[in-house]
Amino acid sequence: MSDPDRKKIELPANISIRDFAQIIEISPIQIIKKLMANGVMASINQAIDYDTAAILADEMGFEATLENQEAPVEKETGNVPLWRQMIAGENEASLTPRPPVVTILGHVDHGKTSLLDAIRDADVAAGEAGGITQHIGAYQVELKGRQITFLDTPGHAAFTAMRSRGAQGADIVILVIAADDGVMPQTKEAIAHAKAARVPIIVALNKVDKPNSNPDRVKKQLGENDLMPDDWGGNTMVIPVSAKQKQGIEDLLEAILLVADNTDIRANPKGAVIGTVIEAELDKSKGPVATLLVQNGTLNTGDIVVAGNTYGRLRALFDFRGRKVQKAGPSIPVSVMGLSELPSAGDVFKVVGSEKEARQAILERQEANKKQTSAAKKITLEELFSKIKAGEAKELNFILKADVQGSLEPILNEINNLGKGEIRINILYAETGNISENDVLLASASQAIIVGFSVQADVAARRLADTEGVSIRLYDIIYRLIEDVEKALKGMLAPEYTEKAIGKAVVLQVFSLSKGTKIAGCRVTEGEVRRNGKIRVTREKDIVYEGEVSSLKHEKEDVREIRTGFECGIGLKNFSDVQVGDVIECYLLEKTEIE
Ligand code: GDP
Secondary structure, eight states: OOOTTTTEEEOOSSSHHHHHHHTTOOOOOHHHHHHHHHTOOTTTTTTEEEHHHHHHHHHTTTTEOOOOOOOOOOOSOOOHHHHHTTTSSSOOGGGGEEEOOOEEEEEETTSHHHHHHHHHHHHEEEEEHTTOOSSSSSSEEEEEEEEEEEHHHHHHHHHHHHHTTOOOOOOOEEEEEEETTTTTTTHHHHHHHHHHHHEEEEEEEOOOTTTOHHHHHHHHHHHHOOOOGGTTTTBEEEEEOOOTTTSSHHHHHHHHHHHHTTOEEOOTTTTOOOOEEEEEEEEEETEEEEEEEESSSSEEEEOEEEEEEEEEEEEEEEESSSSSSSEOTTTEEEEEEESSSOOOOOEEEEEEHHHHHHHHHHHHHHHHHHHHHHTOOOOOOHHHHHHHTTTOOSSEEEEEEEEHHHHHHHHHHHHHHHSSSSSEEEEEEEEOOBHHHHHHHHHHHHHHEEEEOOBBBBHHHHHHHHHHHHEEESSSOOHHHHHHHHHHHHHHHSEEEEEEEEEEEEEEEEEGGGGGGGEEEEEEEEEEEEOOOOOOEEEETTTEEEEEEEEOOOOEEEEEETTTTEEEEEETTTTOOOOOOOOOEEEEEEEEOOO
């Protein structure tokens, strides 16, 4: 029977549930439920044949015909997630699926903690086991015989701290959004974190029990934030839940398994043992106790583990219910005793063959860290550009903060227009408000630059930016901001430092020391000359030297500074041509980015 109102679609001989769901514009979960009702168990990635698809399509009001050619296979794009890099040494054939590790992010008060509790309580298996769940920073639940591991320290800081240390705890992010409140600043921040880490997002639309909950409004906002809900034709699963009334929890767990099936979450249980420190604390009776999340291989009691700057032989392993276990395979969190000191949350750990090897590994790591901090850890526009030039980076990551929403849009438009060339511009996050520590954390983990328009960086953010080497650039004129981004793309950006003149001296006499070293006997005529200042020597109108002070003496004493009117001896680094009458200018280089 051909009905003119029915939409005609073409389907291939075989189609994955995901693709099929997209064509008929309904959620893959609904399709899976329909199949289950008919006794067919399938995951989102599994293919169904044309006949089955045609029956389902018919039920949904579509008229299907068989298409001639196979649908093109979806290609994987984007960078490899960090956990994948951690198991890069493993042979493909040795990898087997492991439980997904999930973390919960979202705006404050949207229900992250409540949801974690509801999921833990909903797990019947845990109840049956009779064990009291211990707070070790992670727990596991079981659905249909499959395990899911939850990291139970919600929040962006924990997630990002791991990434900036080269680890990645979570495979999937649950983004909690309160249905009565909608997408808020920290929701956007969470989206940026997950996207920067290339971790898939499932939205838990929480508080649907509230009378003023408005799911459609949230879905619209999600669409605006590049997370189009799957029931609106996009790829993001949005699961309505109520953490308070414990509703929708199983749907959420089911969604996690669906996404997991689609995300190639694997490890080699027999491979090299490596993972991430989730938590660590000093226990009065047990000594340092750390929660380790195994990401590859199997951890055993008695193993020698190196974690961050510490190591030790594991005396005992406990699961999240506090029960002693002998070993822990991939995705399993265990609390361990035996490390000599406390590692930091986010440190990567590995198992080594002997204590000697452990000490060696720590030394190597410390050396590598030293090099990293002294060399190119800084993420300045100039350095990013040189990386781009060297082919090491193909995109510039930005975090944009502005005073008001009205200034964000024009800036975003302009920046996006600039990014149409060879180098992609990636705005991780654009929001109103001052630059905070969270912004710096995200920037550090994602090699991004923070650009602020008519905003300030708060003290904690500046301090963190300094230690993490994150570049913050502040502007008050949009044109200047855009110009700098453009210059950065072309590699012409002026240095981030400006000169601040602090003093002048004239050379009255030149003294020769041994090995050709010359000392300029001077009188300071303006301001002061400082031992740590930069120096420029001019002779009439020519600049004859630019460099640094190698020594500064008043009479015979080494001094740090000399003021106007005083005489002094100035040694200049690698310069022996100083002459009577030369003018020595002293200046400081100051960062221009933060006023
Ligand atoms: P977090 O800051 O994201 O961890 O949020 P919490 O889990 O602490 O929850 C914040 C507030 O929202 C608490 O008062 C919870 O009782 C309440 N809440 C959480 N989930 C729900 C829900 O599903 N329905 C309702 N009505 N309230 C909820």
